[in-house]
Amino acid sequence: MNRKANIIIIAVFVLFLGAFALLQPIMPDVEFSQQENKYLQTLPDFSLDALADGDFTADFEKYTTDQFPFRDAWVALKARCELLTGKRENNGVYYCDGGVLIPDFDAPAKETVDKKIGYLNALVDGTDIPVYFGLIPGAGEVQASLLPKNAPMDSQQTVIDWAYGASRAHNIDVQSALSAHKDEYIFYRTDHHWTSLGAFYGYGALCEAMDLPAPSLASYDRQTVSEDFYGTSYSSSGFAWVRPDAIETFVPDDGSVTVLNCEKDPPAAGPLYDTSFLDVKDKYSMFLGGNCALRSIETGHDGPSLLLIRDSYSDSLAPFLLENFSRVDLMDLRYYRGSPAQYAEENGFDSILVLYSVSTFSTDRNLYMLAPEMEGF
Numbered sequence: 001m002n003r004k005a006n007i008i009i010i011a012v013f014v015l016f017l018g019a020f021a022l023l024q025p026i027m028p029d030v031e032f033s034q035q036e037n038k039y040l041q042t043l044p045d046f047s048l049d050a051l052a053d054g055d056f057t058a059d060f061e062k063y064t065t066d067q068f069p070f071r072d073a074w075v076a077l078k079a080r081c082e083l084l085t086g087k088r089e090n091n092g093v094y095y096c097d098g099g100v101l102i103p104d105f106d107a108p109a110k111e112t113v114d115k116k117i118g119y120l121n122a123l124v125d126g127t128d129i130p131v132y133f134g135l136i137p138g139a140g141e142v143q144a145s146l147l148p149k150n151a152p153m154d155s156q157q158t159v160i161d162w163a164y165g166a167s168r169a170h171n172i173d174v175q176s177a178l179s180a181h182k183d184e185y186i187f188y189r190t191d192h193h194w195t196s197l198g199a200f201y202g203y204g205a206l207c208e209a210m211d212l213p214a215p216s217l218a219s220y221d222r223q224t225v226s227e228d229f230y231g232t233s234y235s236s237s238g239f240a241w242v243r244p245d246a247i248e249t250f251v252p253d254d255g256s257v258t259v260l261n262c263e264k265d266p267p268a269a270g271p272l273y274d275t276s277f278l279d280v281k282d283k284y285s286m287f288l289g290g291n292c293a294l295r296s297i298e299t300g301h302d303g304p305s306l307l308l309i310r311d312s313y314s315d316s317l318a319p320f321l322l323e324n325f326s327r328v329d330l331m332d333l334r335y336y337r338g339s340p341a342q343y344a345e346e347n348g349f350d351s352i353l354v355l356y357s358v359s360t361f362s363t364d365r366n367l368y369m370l371a372p373e374m375e376g377f
Contacts, residue, residue, distance in 0.1 A: 191231020
């Protein structure tokens with residue numbers, strides 16, 4: 001390449017950077033990215049103390065990245081360029097057959113699994129209430145055939161087998177229940193959660209483990225409440241051209257159940273489905289209204305009571321549980337800081353269920369709360 005061509009390329013590059021340097025300060029800051037479903041760094045306040053301890057420079061660097069002009073378009077362009085070069089992964093998400101987005105999975109060390117199962121076993125040993133334990137595999141395990149060839153993803157089944165082998169709880173075979181229906185719409189294409197159909201099959205595995213009757217799929221009145229859901233995998237991947245997901249409900253919210261948000265004092269009643277979330281990006285939070293430290297659902301039915309120690313997968317599972325239980329309390333250890341065993345005994349629960357996705361189980365640092373007397377991570 002001759003010297004004149006080099007000068008032209010450098011000049012274009014400088015003009016490109018200069019144009020965006022001029023645009024950034026005059027364009028209004030975007031506080032929340034709908035596409036990425038996260039809050040963005042706005043212009044940080046300057047102070048000598050913040051400059052001295054490095055906070056200002058760190059925040060300003062994040063600000064220049066988050067507020068880069070036309071950020072969403074550049075993220076999508078990067079994802080397209082990755083595909084053109086033959087790379088089917090971007091920001092930890094694989095672009096799979098059929099436009100399905102599957103997040104990567106890194107297995108935890110066996111020592112980490114042993115430590116977490118130690119907390120579970122401490123709960124089992126510390127209460128006379130039966131404790132059930134379930135790990136929910138993600139699409140990367142159940143629908144592995146959709147992944148790009150030779151995608152370097154760790155086995156979730158290995159984590160499940162190791163955890164179940166060390167567990168003294170009643171283990172639930174969710175993997176088999178989902179794998180039997182792996183060709184159905186049991187995981188969202190753009191999100192890491194299971195769909196309501198996937199939750200139904202998971203509910204069947206729970207019923208089998210707890211010797212409870214499981215209604216047939218045909219007994220439900222399925223309703224599609226949204227056809228434009230874009231989930232977490234879409235938000236982080238940059239693959240902005242994929243089709244949206246549909247969200248279904250199986251159990252009607254007819255006012256026959258009482259849902260209490262126990263974070264509030266006194267506990268406040270809420271809906272089984274918070275349809276206001278259907279108007280925003282985080283549509284999955286329509287199930288029970290999203291994350292909450294503690295919720296209590298009174299069904300009005302005769303039956304046993306259940307304390308469910310859970311992650312967000314249980315939000316779409318909860319409506320199915322209303323069939324067999326008189327009361328279901330959902331406890332999220334990321335926010336609830338009391339003793340689950342003490343809570344279960346004080347409230348007379350008949351069973352405790354610890355139910356996590358394999359991904360959350362692998363990364364969550366709050367499972368020590370199952371046995372508060374033990375040392376945390």
